[in-house]
Amino acid sequence: MGLGALQHAKNHMRLGAKKRSIWIEAGVIVLLIALAVTLFVQNETKPLKQADIKIAAANLRSLSSDAGQLVQQFLDGEVTETFLRSQASLMRDKAKSTAKQMESSKADGEMELKRWQTGHLGEQLETKLAQLADGTGESAAVRIELKKLFGELKEMEDSLKQR
Amino acid sequence: MKKILEIFLGILTAMGGFVEIGELVFSLNAGAKFRYSLLWVVVLGTVGIIVYGEMCGRIAAVTEQPVFTLIRERAGYTAGLGTLIAANLVSLLTCTAEIGGLAILIKLLFGGNYFLYIVLVLVFLLVCVWFMSFQVIERVFGLLGLLMIVFVVAGVYLTQDWNGVAWGFVPSIPAVETSSDYFVYAYFVVALTSSIMLPYETYFYAAGAIEDGWNPSDITLNRIIVIIGFSLGALLSIGLILIGGSFLKPLLIEPQLPGTAALGPAIVFGKWGLIVGVLGMFFAFAGAAIENALTGAYNFAHFFGWSWGKFRPPKDAPRFNLAWIVMLLAATLIILTGVDPVQVVEYSIIFAVVILPLTYFPMLLVARDKDYMGHFANGWLADIFGWLYFVIILLAALAAIPLLIITHGGEG
């Protein structure tokens, strides 16, 4: 006779009761997972709120500044070309997914316009970053355009901030 | 003379394990968002990891037993298994993120396919851990991780407002633009503390103590190493916050990619600064990946009583060796799905802070237990700090998830 399962009651459980208990535990876990999945899906399909759009604008704003600084340092000879292209390519993926996020959902009321605008700016940023990644854009020119986008994104972000 | 070498190498190891991709991104963003006002958190976290690192090392030196052996003895099978699964899940996710970060770094230097580099990184790590002894791994990655010093120098060079920096070490509520930023600040306090006090650092340190054959006479060695080693590691973190606050914040850059970190050394030192920065990150991330894979294996072996240790030929500890190999393989599979490594590590750090009390409490209990430790049990200083930090991490654990939700994943 074993000492421990330190839950002594279990020693006296009959096989039928044990089996039932497995199903109950499994059921509880499945229920919890289903709840988590439901909450997650609900959260994803909800219309975008002001905070969500602001966060997207902030991300894009940060990316545009990051890219601008990257190009500047490349033009100053502080960054290798490979680094420029690879980093731009990674940044482009980020801009792309943020822009997509803006496009895939709707927003409520007056946020609809902001959502569209932010998504549009995201696409423009993505295009510029693609040019940097492929080497098809002229770096100095792209730098200027990135600065412009930065200004627009900063404005967008500020307009969405709650006081 | 030999002791001095041992101290030096031990310090290297403690320093090296300090910075990994999560800690790097959080530190940079801490500076980029809040300038210098999170510097006190680095001190808070560092003292915490010193306190618990010292306890762990002392436990290993006195009992000559590793952490999870004692956790199972103290907490029993089921509770211990719960802790094991939680701790190893965090280590797995951390390892995943490091591998992703490494692949990104290779791509930054050489261009080419990210996914191919993930596989290359896996092979590199497998070869390193399989063929190198514990001591060689510690020393090589510790030494090469020192290249990260370029970030400290760059951070110092880029900083002008030293008055502001000094005030950053005083805990205070920062000036913020919107009220929601208070919550983001709190989130960063919690996340930064967690990234500094990640459990794998203590588990690995204790396992290393046994691999290195420590005994009670090494108690002072242990104290010197944790205090100096982790403090120097904290300097790296401070350097990153300086780069964030002095360089990135004025430009309104909040980095989500490790490559952005290298712009700091690049602007100060030019191309060589960039390359040294990337290499430093490479060895820091690689060291962290290895430490987490091995920690997972150590934890399994210590809990289930398997034969373990890099000091044994692999064939004499087959399950232990298979375990770290599986950790690396699993981490690689996860990162191959294309998840963003920075996102993975952010979530794993929050998960880590939630289970931090669970992973540290048994350590505190054992360190104070005279049955295990004899007269080496916690003195009043270790006790006070041990309990104080336990309360701190308990509060952090409770606040973490609410803060994560309120701040929309830390973004505001």
Add this chain to the structure above:
Amino acid sequence: MTEGYLDMCRQVLDRQVIDSNHIPCGKVDDIEMNGNKITAILIGNGVASERMPELARAVSRKIFGDRVVRVPWSEVHVITHEIKLKSRAVDLGLDERQGWVFELINKLPLAWKK
């Protein structure tokens, strides 16, 4: 083996078991008793899984099997912070150097080297 007071829970259960050559043999997963005398220590997932909730036990057994190794109490040599046995691991069926895990690891290059 010394006579006297032995705290089964604190000094035996969940402790590391090692053989005569100090090779690790697993942990004491359960203790077999006859009345109030210990007759054997039990090692293996078969009994370790008994200590978990039902579902976990079933899953654990499916994945890791329900092997149990019974080590008679007479085998115990010394109890310090570990339980040292009189025989070798391989004689008791507790040596890790058998089975598919060992075969796999042993095939890799330099598996014999420290």
